[in-house]
Each structure stands twice: as structure tokens, then as C-alpha cells.
Amino acid sequence: MSDPRYAIYYAPPPESALWTFGCRVLGYDAATAAPVPALGPLDVKPKRWAEMTASPRRYGFHGTLKAPFRLSGSATEDDLVAAGRAFARTQAPFPLPPLKVAALGSFVALVPDGEAPELARLSDGCVEAFDRFRAAANPAERARRQEAPLTERQTVALERWGYPYVFEDFRFHMTLTGALAEDDVAPTVEALARLYADHVGAAATEVNAVTLFVEDNPAEGFRIVDRFVFQG
Template sequence: MSAARYAIYYAPPPESPLWRFGSDVLGYDAATGATRPPLAPEGFSAEEWLRLTAQPRRYGFHATLKAPFRLAEGATEDDLVAAGRSFARKRRAFDLPDLAVTALETFAALTTREPSEPLSALSAACVEAFEPFRAPHSPEELARRRSAALTEAQQANLERWGYPYVFDEFRFHMTLTGSLPEPLVPRAVDGLARLYAEHVGAAASTVNAVTLYVEESPEEGFRIVDRFVFGS
């Protein structure tokens, strides 16, 4: 089986202030594959911030719609791209709801201020539409991914769809840090909120595409393969 993993993510348009902000915070631009000087909140050195963002940097700035998966037997990247383009032709753009920097347990992320039915519907559609391309987890992978912290519904999602947080369990978020020591969480959230206000502010963002990412091998970070623009 190929080591490559694919994912369907929401990623802001690469020319948007939101994309530049997220990529700068993580120190990596998944559109170009280039590293960037980290945009660290006040009170954090560049070196410290690079360490605290190492885990999400590997995945690039995004919100998960279809979690990383290996290709099913017989499926190819070209097949996946064709399916992505077909999927996008049937959808229409909508405004991204207002976002805020929040703490999700021990990491900082951008989340929607209010629940968004269009985002939930888009996530559900992606989970189902791209499922035929997902190779099932091996028994060993499932055992590794199971957690006592998962609810019964989340365990069932993991076994059926390869990821616990789908459908009713979906929560839109764009991760900005790895797991932080508890005393650093409020400082990181406050500092990132100020940076978000400065660099993004009231700039509107649009959900006008879903984006295919690939990780060629565990040693490499995810990068963008293609953006499937809605209605085109």
C-alpha cells in the first residue's frame, strides 16, 4: 500500500488575508510548500512558537472536511481529482461565518462564532462523496486510533467512516497550535486573537472551493494538490 495520504480540507483562497494569517502562524504555506517566518504572539519567541506549532504545521492551514486517508485499492490520484471536480461543479459558494480564536481543550484554533448549517452540510457531503476512495483502516490502525475519550457515537464513526468527528460530531475548526501546556493556553489564545484582529479583522472570507491535500510520506508535510472551485 502506498504511504501517501490524501485529505479534503477547507482552505481559504491563497490570496486571502485568512490564508496568509494561518500560514504565517504555522510557519508553512501548503500552497507553495515553502516555510515562512513564524508569526508568533507577543510573549513567545520564534523558536518557542515553532516548537508549539510543529504538529499542525505538518498538515498545513485547513479545516477538516474528509480526514486523511490512504487510497482504496485500484483508486488513483487522477480519479480523486476527477471526483473532486465533479463534486464542486454541483455546489455554490457561501460566506464563511465570523471566526474567533478559541481554546479547544489544550490547543488554540479558529472556530465559528455560531453553528453553520452550510459548513455542516458541506462536511457531511464530503465525508460521503469521497468515501469510495478511502482504504479502510487495518485492525491495528483502528486499535491505535480508538480512545477511551471517544463517545459511543464517535467510536462508531471511526469504524464506519475512518474519523470520529463527522456528521453530528463535526465541529468546524482551523488549528493554530499543537497541544499547549495548560498555563500557556490563555496567553496563546489572547495573543493569537490580537494577531487575527490585526491581520484579518473584518475581511470577508468565502467558502468557494474544497481543497485536496496530499502527504507523500510520513516525513513530508501535507501540500495542496488542487482546489476544486464550486460551480466551475
């Protein structure tokens, strides 16, 4: 069995309409580590929708704050939990900015409908606060990250932080599909936008915690370990 991978994600409050929507689109609830009835476009067959969402389903519904990493030799899961609780004591809740369904290249995601400086600051804090627990990426992981064209700054970030899209290059998003064929992107955006309006709409959601996820092995996908509620 490979070493577990951990990540610090934003996951909406479990009672929120946003969490229910995201889990159902992916067909998986990372809080229970169990499948849920999928919610997809009416004109897409369930089997096809399962294929279109296979990649993000592995990670669970989330917005990345500190990308997946393996623990350094001396660190433990208990250390991460303790650090998460300490971090949460320094953070205050804030409203999640309005989101919209959009295409990010060939995949579809929820993204802020405008600037999101508080989310960027939260990500910056997570990148720095939890990095002491991160083992250096192995050659295969570094090579996979370098398959995408990276700027010089992103290459430096990959070496320093284990992930290229941090600080100035951070863009908050909550992935809803894997890479799609070009002809499927626009119809999928339109269909998911309608579903989002129907199931979430203008319901307010708060960023009141960061969540620790773990992937025990690639065959099982990520699940929630703990949710660190802000107390600042």
C-alpha cells in the same frame, strides 16, 4: 516509503488575508510546500513558537472536511481529482461565518463564532462523496483514534467512515497550535486573538472551493494537490 495519505480540506482562497494569516502562524504554506516567516506572540521566542505549532504545521492551515485517508487498492490520485471536480460542480459558494480564536481543550484554533450549518452540510457531503476512495484504516491508525474517549456513536463512525467526528459530531475548526501546557493556553488564545484582529479583522472570506491535500510521507507533511472551485 509509506502509501500517501489524502484529505479533503477547506483552505481559504490563496489571495485571502485568512490564508496568509494561517500559513504565517504555522510557518508553512501548503500551496508551495515551503516554510514562510512565522507569526507568533511577541513574548514567545521563535524556536519555542515553532515547537508549539509543530503538530498543525505538518497538516497545513485548513479546516477538515474529509479526514486523511489512504487510497483503496483500485483508486488513483487522478480518480480523486476527477471526483473533486465533479463534486465542485454541485456546490455553490457561501460566506465563511465569522471566526474567533478559542481553546479546544489544550490546543488553540479558529472556530465559528456561532452556528455554521453550511459548513456542516459541506462536510457531510465530502464525507460521503469521497469515501469510496478510502482504504480501511490499519490497526495502528484505528488504535491512535481510539486513544481519545469516544462515544458509542463516534466509535461506530470510526469503523464506518474512518473518522469519529462526522455528521452530528462534526465541529469545524482551523488548528493554530499543538497541545499546550495548561498555563500556556489562555495567554496564547489572547495573543493570537490580537494577531487575528490585526491581520484579518473583519475581512470577508468566501467558501468557494474544497481542496485536495496529500502527504507523500510523514517527513514532508501535507501539500496542496488541487483546489476544486465551486460552480453550482
